[in-house]
Amino acid sequence: MSKTSIKIENLSTGYHHKKGNYVVAKKLSADINKGELTCLLGSNGVGKSTLLKTLCGFLPKLEGDVYIEEKNGLEYTPTELAKTLSVVLTEKINLRNMTVTDIVSMGRSPYTDFWGRLRKEDKAIVNQAIKHVGIQHLANRPIQSLSDGERQKMMIAKALAQETAIIILDEPTAFLDYPSKIEMMRLLHDLSRESSKTIFMSTHDLDLALQTSDCIWLLNKETGLHVGTPEDLAIEGTLTNFFESPSLDFNIETGLFGVKSFCNYYIETEGEDGQYKQMLKKALLRNHIQIERAEENLKTIPCKISVCDNTYTVKTKTQTIKCESIRQVLDTVYSVQQEAI
Numbered sequence: 159m160s161k162t163s164i165k166i167e168n169l170s171t172g173y174h175h176k177k178g179n180y181v182v183a184k185k186l187s188a189d190i191n192k193g194e195l196t197c198l199l200g201s202n203g204v205g206k207s208t209l210l211k212t213l214c215g216f217l218p219k220l221e222g223d224v225y226i227e228e229k230n231g232l233e234y235t236p237t238e239l240a241k242t243l244s245v246v247l248t249e250k251i252n253l254r255n256m257t258v259t260d261i262v263s264m265g266r267s268p269y270t271d272f273w274g275r276l277r278k279e280d281k282a283i284v285n286q287a288i289k290h291v292g293i294q295h296l297a298n299r300p301i302q303s304l305s306d307g308e309r310q311k312m313m314i315a316k317a318l319a320q321e322t323a324i325i326i327l328d329e330p331t332a333f334l335d336y337p338s339k340i341e342m343m344r345l346l347h348d349l350s351r352e353s354s355k356t357i358f359m360s361t362h363d364l365d366l367a368l369q370t371s372d373c374i375w376l377l378n379k380e381t382g383l384h385v386g387t388p389e390d391l392a393i394e395g396t397l398t399n400f401f402e403s404p405s406l407d408f409n410i411e412t413g414l415f416g417v418k419s420f421c422n423y424y425i426e427t428e429g430e431d432g433q434y435k436q437m438l439k440k441a442l443l444r445n446h447i448q449i450e451r452a453e454e455n456l457k458t459i460p461c462k463i464s465v466c467d468n469t470y471t472v473k474t475k476t477q478t479i480k481c482e483s484i485r486q487v488l489d490t491v492y493s494v495q496q497e498a499i
């Protein structure tokens with residue numbers, strides 16, 4: 159059995175206009191594995207939503223082929239496609255007087271009769287889908303009263319009720335607060351693992367994508383698609399090249415990006431390396447001060463910070479100041495710095 163769930167070959171995406179085609183991305187070729195979480199990353203306007211909509215059949219392709227579960231996308235009837243692939247887009251649905259259960263029940267439409275009547279087993283699947291994403295307490299709530307995170311979970315429950323092998327999501331973590339973003343990525347990752355779903359989603363949450371996805375698709379206007387595990391892309395240098403920016407720093411040990419710090423001062427420290435020293439280092443770096451003399455031309459701040467558990471002591475030539483917080487250390491170092499100028 160093939161492990162490929164979606165395959166694109168020389169796919170060009172874009173929009174048909176009367177005056178001619180507007181090509182967004184040209185000649186893309188790549189595969190998505192079954193039962194994996196794959197994230198599509200790329201800058202604003204590069205064509206992520208256009209690509210997702212083309213894969214779902216919402217937009218006609220300009221050129222090339224899309225294969226879904228080994229069958230050409232063009233050979234699917236709408237009902238067959240709806241039983242194979244479900245889609246969660248960012249657009250808010252504007253339906254009044256409908257509850258969460260009503261919306262999730264719409265996921266059963268490929269399986270119901272002309273009137274959309276739910277059988278006992280359909281209702282059980284809907285309830286199970288609602289339970290799976292942990293929103294049982296919202297089952298009877300009108301949808302206009304939901305928060306963004308709750309609405310996203312409801313749409314994922316609808317996709318689950320649709321019982322498809324593939325779920326495609328356009329920016330499911332947009333508009334969510336940070337803990338909800340993490341929870342959402344975890345839910346999608348668990349779905350790919352526990353229910354063997356193929357999950358393909360676009361996102362701008364680079365660090366979360368690098369930490370949770372099995373595979374990354376990087377889409378670039380000039381160079382097209384770069385595909386690999388987050389780790390392979392890091393080792394090859396593709397990630398650093400792709401997100402090259404004077405303010406971004408890629409840490410090859412963690413495989414994650416951070417804000418680049420530019421230091422012009424050095425301060426001496428003593429005491430054991432541990433959580434408290436690490437936090438001090440982080441706060442000093444934000445203020446352009448290093449505790450390792452990594453660069454030649456750093457100016458030295460004339461004091462020394464001793465770290466002992468959660469107590470910091472700043473020793474200058476004339477005095478010893480005990481500080482109970484990093485805020486206090488920074489204020490003290492700042493005064494020493496000012497005096498030295």
Ligand SMILES: Nc1ncnc2c1ncn2[C@@H]1O[C@H](COP(=O)(O)OP(=O)(O)OP(=O)(O)O)[C@@H](O)[C@H]1O
Pocket residue numbers: 173180182200201202203204205206207208209
């Ligand atoms: N209906 C349309 N007709 C013509 N051009 C369009 C249409 N919809 C989008 N575009 C253009 O296609 C390009 C790709 O848009 P798309 O929404 O796919 O980008 P994206 O990577 O998803 O961006 P973002 O990260 O900002 O959501 C953009 O230049 C956009 O202006």
